[in-house]
Amino acid sequence: MDPYITEWLNxxxxxxxxxxxxxxIGASFYFVWLDNHLEKPPSWKSDKGxxxxxxxxxxxxFYEIAKYKHAPEQMPKLLHWFKWEAYSTWLTGFILLSLMFYLxxxxxLIDPSVAELSPVVAISIGLxxxxxxxxIYDLLCRTPLAKHSLVLGIILMLLICGLSYALSQTFSARGAFMHVGAVVGTIMAGNVFFTIMPSQRALVSSVEKGEPVDPSWGAKAKLRSTHNxxxxxxxxxxxxxxxYPMIFNHQYNWxxxxxxxxxxxxxxxxxVARHKGNENKMVLLFAGLLTIGLMVAIAPKATVANKANIIEVAKVKSIINQRCTACHSKANTDPIFTIAQGGVVLDTLSDMNRWAPRIQARAIDAKDMPFINKTQMTNDERDYLASWIAQGALTK
Ligand code: HEC
Structure with a gap:
């Protein structure tokens, strides 16, 4: 497909x-918030159920919101459902994934330095x-484990961990991350489509027929919406x-x-706990400390930038022209990336000087540029650029 058309579709x-x-997500946050803020109603309301x-x-x-314990006596004429938000998010996401990572x-999707896959094999693994x-998720939720939500949660986490490890050994770093996202997103949308909606339909039909509501449906839907x-x-x-290539392109990205x-x-x-009035600041502290710990743990190792190395700017220019300008030029030569990617033009030494901090971030620290190392930059070349930047990214 013409890259310009692909870009528009994208x-x-x-x-x-x-x-x-x-x-x-907005509706889902709102309803979780609502549920957690409901108060005991006055008796004239509780008498109505x-x-x-x-x-x-x-x-x-002013809005007055009321939630029925079981169901209203009569079905209202117009009942609003929330489902197309989920379905259309999944559909647009799946088409976007197919356009970018499959077409x-x-x-x-394929990074030959990770695994030399043919497109058909890679796409099949992805799907x-x-x-x-x-x-697998759906099956696990149907086992008796569903009653032990913590154990189930831990098993699901371990499975996701295994999946991200396996995908990181199969696809490009971006491809692996996006597929973990696609699996999680599909589970969430699947929960809406296959469990939450059917349970709501059953609820509505019992109310219409005036039959008692089967509580097992509610329990199933509750588990799935907690996971979501x-x-x-x-x-x-x-x-x-x-x-953020420092995250997805890290050696241990999974x-x-x-x-x-x-x-x-x-x-x-x-x-969620805060809405219920029992917030625990320690949880927030834990999240904060873990974030700082992660920042420290994945910090790029001090580059072998050698301040004493004698750098020839002509060599810097030739490295960058050879490895980068195919996709970062006023006149790109790459057949897929036909305009300067990310707005980064690296034609002249003064361009290179201007972009030096980003060259450092992408080609030296995170090493995710050149894109999937399409132009086969060597580590020696990265070190050379690192020394050039360490010495002030001079242009002469
Ligand atoms: C095969 C094409 C290709 C090559 C070769 C390539 N890039 Fe990129 N570059 C991209 C694409 C695609 C993006 C936009 C996506 C993104 O930002 O992750 C990008 C974005 C960038 C950005 C902008 C985003 C930011 O972080 O500010 C920088 C800087 C960059 N590349 C640097 C380089 C350097 C330096 C080289 C050579 C060592 C290089 N690229 C080689 C495709 C390429």
Whole structure:
């Protein structure tokens, strides 16, 4: 496909994915918040079967919200469901993933220095991990483990850890992270589609028929929506992590990701508990300390930048022209990346000097540039650039 068209499709899908994602996660945060803030209603309300109520003010108006203990006596004429937010987030995400990582498998998904896969094999592994991830998760939630939510949670974490390790040994770093995100996102959307919605439909139909409500449906839906609550922050983290090669391109990126799962789940836990009025600041402190620990642990090793090395700027220019300008020039030569990527132009020595801090960040510290090392930059060349930058990125 023409790179310009791909770029537009990418933009439209990404935009739609972010908007629908905000709608989904926003509604989901709101309902978790609501549930946790309900108060005991006055007796005239509890006589009607209302289990909790709350008042709120927003956008210049008062809102009175009431949640029924079981169900209203009569079905209202219009009942609002929240499902398309989830479905459209998943659909736009899946199409975007296919466009970037499957149609562009050779560019984005396959890193020959990790594994020399053919596009068909790589795409099959990707799809199998997404479908398999859902099936295994769903199966586990149907076993008696569902009653021991902590044990189940730990098993799920270990499985995700295994998955990210396996994917990090299979795909490019970005591809591996994005697939962990796709598995988690599919589980979340699958929970809505296969469990939460059917349980709500069953609830509505019992109320319409005037039958008692089967509580097992509610319990199943509750477990799944608890999982979704804790998966939200790690998922969003993965989606933005593409901008931070220090994370996704780290040698132990799968382990880094697991630490981030723990940090973000702790933060979510803190807020859920806080809504219920029993916040524990220690949880926040734990998340903060773990973040600092992670920062220290993954700090790039001091480069072998040698301040005494004699650097020839002509050699710097030739390294960068050879390894970078295919994708970072006023006239790119790369067939896929046809305009200066990230707005970074590296044609002249003064361009190179201006971008030196970012060259340091991407080509020396995180080593995720050149992109999937397409132009086969050597470590000696990275060291040479490091020395050049350490000496002030001179242009003469
Ligand atoms: C095969 C294409 C390709 C090559 C070769 C390449 N890059 Fe990039 N570069 C990209 C793409 C794609 C992006 C945008 C995605 C991103 O930012 O991760 C990018 C973004 C960047 C950015 C901008 C983002 C930021 O961190 O500010 C910098 C800086 C960068 N590259 C530096 C380099 C350097 C230095 C080299 C050579 C050592 C290089 N690139 C070689 C494709 C390439």
């Amino acid at each position: 933009l439209i899908l990404r935009f739609a994915h972010v908007i629908t994602g905000i709608a989904w 209302i289990g909790g109520d709350l008042w709120a003010i927003h956008g210049g108006g 562009g498998a050779e560019t984005y 199998a991990s997404i479908i398999g991830g859902w099936l 609550t804790y998966a939200t922050l790690p998922l969003i983290f993965i989606m933005i992590s593409n901008h 382990a880094v990701l697991m630490v981030i799962f723990v940090i973000t789940a702790a933060i979510r836990q803190y807020f």
